[in-house]
Amino acid sequence: MLKRFAIILIALSAPAGAQQMQVPQDSAQIQMGFVPVVKAVAPAVVNIYARRVIEGRASPFADDPFFGQLFRNFGAQRPRVENSLGSGVILGPDGIVVSNYHVVGQATDIRVVLNDRREFDATVLLSDEESDLAILQLEGGADLPALDLRASDSVEVGELVLAVGNPFGVGQTVSSGIVSGLARSGTATGNARGYFIQTDAPINPGNSGGALVDTSGRLIGINTSILSRSGGSNGIGFAIPATLVGQFVEQARAGETAFQRPWAGVTGQPVSYDMAEGLGFGRAGGIILSDMHPASPFGAAGLAPGDVILAVDGQEVNGPAEMIYRMSVAGLGAEVAMQVVQNGEMREVIVPMVRAPDMPPRATLVTGSRAAVPGVTLSTINPAVMAEYDLPLTAAGALVEDPGEIGARAGLRAGDIIMGVNGAAVTDSASAEAALEAAERGLALDVQRGQRRLSMRFRL
Structure with a gap:
């Protein structure tokens, strides 16, 4: 019995x-x-050893003609080598491997060790800090064991799962648990943002980049972090869905070096219970659009601020992170069906998945010697620049990509937006350069830095 x-x-x-x-x-x-599952999965889960060189901090007096000699060695730090240990998963017999960005990002030397102790050097093909994913290519890899991806939408809460990785550098280990939650967004640690599969399978340090598989040995996610009060493995683990991983692999094979997300060109917020009552909905859910860029594909599809998006490709969305995830897994060039409420009526609209347009041209330039602040790299703000630097849709002016030596000493930072020079509005990089060259006795810069507006004044 x-x-x-x-x-x-x-x-x-x-x-x-x-x-x-x-x-x-x-x-x-x-x-x-789980013995048969582990035997099938283990050969495709690898250990990753990454090394990166961290540049030392220069002396604050290095550029001063007098104090530079007096405090020549003050505060100087030599470059140091930082090592990281993690896991990865082979997704192609030709040596395509997926891991976490925080394991291999900015690494200068990557060594991958297979379960059978074979070792390969690896290079990063594509990486993305926001998703915390990186795609590697093993040098000389051929006929390697690889895992199949499982569609993330088929995963259900309560399924048995195994987490396979290399915790603490002690060798490959396996832990078991269940899928304890889906559509978890904004809960992972570090820089990762988006949509995650939640599990109670123990995920220890070093398991990052390892495999979360089902009982058939198919990959359902890449382990990325754990939420724990004690700092140990007794917490909630998060994995990046395999469907998103598949998009990364596809773009890496196509030659992309950075992950290209479809551009929405909108901002919105989840529909709360109070908002749902005011809109006449039976329950909370969906995203109400609050702002839209004139070039947004949502606008071209007939949407406007105030409309509510309930579902993308038949899947409910309850926040911006979920919507961006759905768009990302659809991929550039696709068309997605969105269920929306517009003027109180339910309808379906088709929205094309496109790149952020690089128009008007960003016209990147470096200010010359005649400028009040020479050596500053400026670009005209357009949708592509907004997406690249995570700028608000209302951003306008010239973006400081690199302040240069003099600009940095004057207080400018990379990411600053120059909105005005000596009272004249800046509309693009060319107008910013012209205004800087016209400055004679004094310089007043109106700068947007994050959420703050700054007024910077100098004597020339």
Whole structure:
């Protein structure tokens, strides 16, 4: 009776439509547990050793003609080498590997060790700090074991999962748990933002970049972080869905070096319970659009501020991170169907997935010697620049990409937006350069830095 109960329990845990999931048929199979799955998955999970050189901090007096000699060695730090340890997953027999950005990002030397102890050098093909993903290419890799990706929308809460990785550098280990939540957004640590699969499978330091697989050995996510009060593995783990990973692999194979997200050109906020009552909805849910760029593909599809997006490609969305995730997995060039409420009526609109337009041209330039602040790299703000630097849709003027030596000493920073020079409005990089060259006795800069407006004044 006990054996029969165990078999029924395991069968109930299988999601609808998961035909490849096998139910144990006898006591021998039950005793084997996850052994067949681990044997199939382990060869495709690798250990990653990355090294990066961190430049030392220069002396604050280095550029001063007098104090530079007096305090020549004050505060100087030598470059140091920083090592990181993590995991990765082979996704192609030709040596395509996925890992976390925080494991291999900005690394100068990457070494990958397979489960059978073979070692390969690796290079980063594509990386993205925001998603915390990186795609590597093993040098000389061929006929390697690889995992298949499983569509993330087919994953259900309650499924049994295994987390495979290399915690603490002690060698490959496996931990088990269940999928405890879906559509988790904004809960991962570090710089990662977006949409995650939540699991209670223990994820220790070094498991980052490792595999989260189902009981059929298919990859459902890449382990990225854990939320723990104690700092140990007894917390909530988060994995990046395999469907998004598939888009990264596709773009890396196409030659992209940075992940290209479809551009929305809108801002919005989740519909709260109070807002839902005012809109006449039965419950909270969806995203109400609050602002829209004139070049937004949403506007071209007929949407406007005040409209509510309920679903993207048939999947409900309850926040901007979920909507961007749905757009990202659809990929550039696709067309997605969005269920919206417009003027109180439900309708469906088709929105094309496009890159942020680089128009008007960013016209990047470096201010010359005649400018009040020479050596500053400026670009005209357009949708592509907005997306690249995460600027608000209302941003306008000239973006400081590099302040240069003199600009940095004057207080400018990369990412600043020059909106005005000596009272004259700046509309692009050319007008900013012309105004800087026209300045004679004094210089007044109107600068936007994040959420702050600054007024910077200098004597020339």
